Amino acid sequence: xxxxxxxxxxxxxxxxxxxxxxxxxxxxxxxxxxxxxxxxxxxxxxxxxxxxxxxxxxxxxxxxxxxxxxxxxxxxxxxxxxxxxxxxxxxxxxxxxxxxxxxxxxxxxxxxxxxxxxxxxxxxxxxxxxxxxxxxxxxxxxxxxxxxxxxxxxxxxxxxxxxxxxxxxxxxxxxxxxxxxxxxxxxxxxxxxxxxxxxxxxxxxxxxxxxxxxxxxxxxxxxxxxxxxxxxxxxxxxxxxxxxxxxxxxxxxxxxxxxxxxxxxxxxxxxxxxxxxxxxxxxxxxxxxxxxxxxxxxxxxxxxxxxxxxxxxxxxxxxxxxxxxxxxxxxxxxxxxxxxxxxxxxx
Numbered sequence: 001x002x003x004x005x006x007x008x009x010x011x012x013x014x015x016x017x018x019x020x021x022x023x024x025x026x027x028x029x030x031x032x033x034x035x036x037x038x039x040x041x042x043x044x045x046x047x048x049x050x051x052x053x054x055x056x057x058x059x060x061x062x063x064x065x066x067x068x069x070x071x072x073x074x075x076x077x078x079x080x081x082x083x084x085x086x087x088x089x090x091x092x093x094x095x096x097x098x099x100x101x102x103x104x105x106x107x108x109x110x111x112x113x114x115x116x117x118x119x120x121x122x123x124x125x126x127x128x129x130x131x132x133x134x135x136x137x138x139x140x141x142x143x144x145x146x147x148x149x150x151x152x153x154x155x156x157x158x159x160x161x162x163x164x165x166x167x168x169x170x171x172x173x174x175x176x177x178x179x180x181x182x183x184x185x186x187x188x189x190x191x192x193x194x195x196x197x198x199x200x201x202x203x204x205x206x207x208x209x210x211x212x213x214x215x216x217x218x219x220x221x222x223x224x225x226x227x228x229x230x231x232x233x234x235x236x237x238x239x240x241x242x243x244x245x246x247x248x249x250x251x252x253x254x255x256x257x258x259x260x261x262x263x264x265x266x267x268x269x270x271x272x273x274x275x276x277x278x279x280x281x282x283x284x285x286x287x288x289x290x291x292x293x294x295x296x297x298x299x300x301x302x303x304x305x306x307x308x309x310x311x312x313x314x315x316x317x318x319x320x321x322x323x324x325x326x327x328x329x330x331x332x333x334x335x336x337x338x339x340x341x342x343x344x345x346x347x
Contacts, residue, residue: 049269064158071274116289117229123303169262171210190215
């Protein structure tokens, strides 16, 4: 007679139990990888932000602010400045003109954005030099600071933050996102960033790479600065939409690298992270604004003469969106008629 063992026999794990354990192990491994990737991206982003960060001397905050604002709780404004610092065009970071100016106000309560494109040939008062000229020349006269002061003076609004980006950064960001969808209004045959005739687009909704998106944003041969500004707003909206999509998360590493060396901003890394609240709950509502005006060749040089009523209306919209409730100061510098004693440039 065989003697029964007192010890319990070990049960072999069932196939179901084994599958569950393997699944849990895979999930845990995935979470670890995602967490590690998130930490890696955060470090990469922080390093890129530190590279891009700069402080303009004598301007810790806008002179139109009583105290420094906090993007987590306050309404803020951001000026996007696109510059062409290509050496092949005789440009440099210090004397380059601004090729694109887009002012955005962000309302923290409604999570909405007002976006305004400012025509590059707008004839405005430039405080840095004390006379009126094309707004594109403000950057050539005094860099980012002169541009900020000019826009603040024009609309009587505080500019809290700025993002100055050259063409390389724009192209790299669009490419890092895998391209963007944008409406091409007409058959487009344009030069690329190397001045080669390589950009050929057909009308309609198109998937654009960085070079194509830049060409679409810059062209104005077949229309004017107003339509150009609308296209720039649409392209920026398309980029924001792509960044806010879940599918772009794995591309953030390339985006972060793209902006590091080709962008400058007064935002700190923590301030940048504060703006994530505008996209984490989906695409924010973006309202586009337009400045009315007319072409002017009365001095022999082309200017875009802004309509004063349009300037005042846009100013009021932006101030209300920022909830800047004080009585607007008189826009005494915004006389829109050229005078003979003012310096004028042919570009």
